Each structure stands twice: as C-alpha cells, then as structure tokens.
Amino acid sequence: MQVTRELFNDVMVPNYSPASFIPVRGQGSRVWDQQNNEYIDLAGGIAVNVLGHCHPELVKALQEQSEKLWHLSNVYTNEPALRLAKKLTDATFAEKAYFCNSGAEANEAALKLARRYALEHFGAEKDQIIAFNQGFHGRTFFTVTVGGQAAYSDGFGPKPAGVDHIDYNDLAALEALISDKTCAVMMEPLQGEGGIISPEAEFVKGVRALCDKHNALLIFDEVQSGVGRTGNLYAYMGLDVTPDILTTAKALGGGFPIGAMLTTTAIAASLKVGTHGSTYGGNPLACAVAEKAFDIVNSKEVLEGVKQKEQLFRQGLQAINAKYNVFSEVRGQGLLLGAALNADYQGRSRDFLVAANEEKLMCLVAGANVVRFAPSLVITDEEIQEGLARFERAVARVATAK
Numbered sequence: 045m046q047v048t049r050e051l052f053n054d055v056m057v058p059n060y061s062p063a064s065f066i067p068v069r070g071q072g073s074r075v076w077d078q079q080n081n082e083y084i085d086l087a088g089g090i091a092v093n094v095l096g097h098c099h100p101e102l103v104k105a106l107q108e109q110s111e112k113l114w115h116l117s118n119v120y121t122n123e124p125a126l127r128l129a130k131k132l133t134d135a136t137f138a139e140k141a142y143f144c145n146s147g148a149e150a151n152e153a154a155l156k157l158a159r160r161y162a163l164e165h166f167g168a169e170k171d172q173i174i175a176f177n178q179g180f181h182g183r184t185f186f187t188v189t190v191g192g193q194a195a196y197s198d199g200f201g202p203k204p205a206g207v208d209h210i211d212y213n214d215l216a217a218l219e220a221l222i223s224d225k226t227c228a229v230m231m232e233p234l235q236g237e238g239g240i241i242s243p244e245a246e247f248v249k250g251v252r253a254l255c256d257k258h259n260a261l262l263i264f265d266e267v268q269s270g271v272g273r274t275g276n277l278y279a280y281m282g283l284d285v286t287p288d289i290l291t292t293a294k295a296l297g298g299g300f301p302i303g304a305m306l307t308t309t310a311i312a313a314s315l316k317v318g319t320h321g322s323t324y325g326g327n328p329l330a331c332a333v334a335e336k337a338f339d340i341v342n343s344k345e346v347l348e349g350v351k352q353k354e355q356l357f358r359q360g361l362q363a364i365n366a367k368y369n370v371f372s373e374v375r376g377q378g379l380l381l382g383a384a385l386n387a388d389y390q391g392r393s394r395d396f397l398v399a400a401n402e403e404k405l406m407c408l409v410a411g412a413n414v415v416r417f418a419p420s421l422v423i424t425d426e427e428i429q430e431g432l433a434r435f436e437r438a439v440a441r442v443a444t445a446k
C-alpha cells in the first residue's frame with residue numbers, strides 16, 4: 045500500500061492538520077521522513093520524548109518486557125507497576141500512585157478524587173473547582189472544561205458544573221473567589237500550552253496558603269512540566285510549595301503512553317475499591333518503559349544537564365534575536381522554553397513553525413504568539429547548535445518575507 049500525506053485526508057477524522065511530510069524513523073534528536081530527509085527534533089513529540097527517539101535502554105526495557113507479559117487488567121497487579129509506583133513515591137511528596145494512559149486521564153482521576161474527598165469529609169456543598177485562564181488540562185469533557193480556553197470546551201453541549209476560572213498569577217482574584225465551598229484549585233506550575241507562563245513565587249505560595257485556609261486541595265498538573273523538564277524532577281520542587289495531588293504523563297513514558305496521579309495516603313483513601321479505574325492503566329509494558337525512563341532522568345547528570353542546555357538555547361535564541369529582532373522575550377524554564385514574538389509578528393507563530401519545517405527542523409508553538417521548544421533532555425550540544433542554526437534560517441525566511 046502506498047502511504048502518502050493525502051491518505052490522511054481520505055481516512056482520518058479531520059481534527060488534526062499534520063505537516064506535509066511523514067516521519068518514519070528517529071534516533072536521538074534526529075528524525076527521518078519517507079524521502080530520507082533528516083530533521084532536528086526540538087519538539088520532543090510535544091515534551092514527551094524525554095530521552096530522544098529509540099533510546100537504547102528504553103528499547104531494551106520494551107523488548108524485554110514484551111517477551112514476558114503485556115497485559116492482565118487490574119484484576120491482577122504486576123511487578124513493573126509496583127516498582128514504578130515505589131520509585132515515584134520515594135522521589136516525591138506522594139505516598140500513593142494511580143496509573144492511567146494519558147495526561148487527561150490523570151487529571152480526570154485527580155478531579156474525581158478531589159470531588160470525592162470533599163464530599164466524604166465536608167459534604168456535598170463543597171464542589172467548586174477553581175482553575176486558571178489559558179490553563180490546559182486535557183481533552184476529556186471534565187478536564188477540558190477545567191482548562192481555561194473556552195474555545196476548546198464550547199460546542200459540545202452542557203458542561204460539567206462547578207468550575208470557575210481566574211487569571212494566572214492573580215492572587216487577589218483567587219482570594220476573592222475561594223471559599224469553604226471550594227473543593228480544589230487546579231493549576232500548572234508552569235503554563236505550557238497557554239504560552240509558557242511561569243508562576244510568580246509569591247503567587248504559588250499564596251495559592252497554597254489560601255487552599256489550606258479553606259480546606260481545598262491543591263492539584264498541580266505537571267503533565268508537561270514534570271519528569272525533569274524544568275531541571276527539577278518535578279517543577280514543584282523548585283517552587284517551595286507542595287501540592288496535595290500531582291499529575292504526570294507526557295515525558296513519564298519517554299514516548300510510550302502512560303500517565304499517573306500521585307497523592308498522599310489520607311487523600312487517596314477516598315478512591316475506594318470500585319470508585320475509579322482503567323483497563324490499560326498500569327499495564328506492565330508501559331510501566332517497564334516508564335521505570336527505565338524514570339531511572340535515567342532522575343539522576344544528577346541528566347537534571348544538571350537540563351540547566352546547562354537551557355543556557356545554550358537562551359544564548360542561541362538571543363543571538364538570533366539580535367540579528368532579526370523578532371522576539372520580545374525568551375521565557376520558561378529548563379528545556380521548556382518559549383520565544384515570545386514581538387509586536388511586529390503578533391499572531392504569526394505558525395509561520396515560524398512552517399518555515400522551521402522547511403529548514404528541516406521540528407519545533408512547536410504555544411498559542412499564536414509563542415514558538416516553543418521542548419526537546420529531549422539528553423539532546424547533545426551539537427544537535428542544539430545544528431537545530432538553532434536551522435531555526436535561524438527559518439527566522440530569516442519569515443523576517444525577510446515581511
């Protein structure tokens with residue numbers, strides 16, 4: 045069968061609009077398409093491929109587990125899931141883990157747990173969920189409603205109720221809205237999809253204090269910011285604030301689908317036998333790969349490398365900006381960086397993405413005004429330099445076409 049990009053339009057639901065080329069293999073931070081063109085990958089599968097493509101240790105973990113056991117259902121537990129849960133809870137504030145297959149599912153579990161916990165401990169009146177404008181928490185109907193972009197949640201009929209939004213970094217707005225009827229506050233400790241927006245230190249501390257005052261649970265959605273992305277194992281570790289529930293996915297499986305919700309024993313107690321579940325959640329194949337990815341990422345070498353590589357990116361992007369004057373700022377943390385377009389290029393992040401593809405570079409956008417980079421955490425310095433050289437040519441294309 046001949047597989048072409050046109051076939052996508054024939055056989056796929058039109059909710060995506062993929063690039064004109066079809067990647068067929070990858071190694072480290074390089075990817076090749078059907079015509080054997082070589083791309084530098086600074087997108088990392090949208091902050092997923094935390095160890096690049098086909099990392100030999102992940103390939104080995106997958107192959108070994110694939111010859112032992114793939115799936116049993118949660119009628120049985122399995123060794124890789126238990127080992128991964130032990131490692132995640134040892135390395136974080138959490139004492140209990142729940143496994144699922146994606147970020148949205150982890151957040152769905154977190155929100156359901158928060159509602160159940162509030163109901164059991166404080167009664168049915170305590171059901172308000174407060175979240176933030178421009179936040180992103182996934183595409184199930186509950187999580188997309190909690191996300192702060194109405195454009196994503198409108199048009200599907202009546203939404204789950206009891207969800208309110210305020211501006212990120214606006215502590216006064218939270219203070220005005222939160223009450224003893226608030227069940228949970230959900231936030232990203234670094235907004236990803238919303239434009240790479242860092243929280244102010246005082247804001248996060250204030251959110252924690254207000255949650256404590258009103259017995260509301262603080263849920264950190266670390267689906268994008270977690271697993272070494274910011275140079276901390278989880279972003280909360282660099283903020284001096286501990287959430288009650290943390291969700292993690294994307295990078296967790298290094299490219300194999302898995303998500304997890306982490307929490308304390310006391311809160312976890314509200315998800316009693318039969319209250320929630322997932323057929324595939326915690327399957328041995330996903331957990332074996334995630335365990336290996338976690339072991340590699342949770343090392344001084346990789347986490348400190350992220351901070352060094354961040355400097356290379358920042359210097360490179362500043363140098364490009366000095367020549368072409370296209371960015372107002374480079375923001376974010378670790379290897380989750382956003383180059384925000386200045387007033388002359390508002391609304392044009394896609395143009396930079398398309399130009400990058402033409403220069404054989406993969407990168408991302410975060411909204412219409414930010415070009416986003418979320419590469420492998422073990423990308424080599426040489427791959428960064430080559431990627432930035434291609435990005436400079438892409439910027440030149442857009443700037444001279446103006």
Ligand SMILES: *Cc1c(COP(=O)(O)O)cnc(C)c1O
Binds near residue numbers: 145147232
């Ligand atoms: C990507 C993302 C999600 C959704 O994850 P899926 O695996 O696509 O369901 C949720 N929250 C944040 C912060 C994300 O970046």
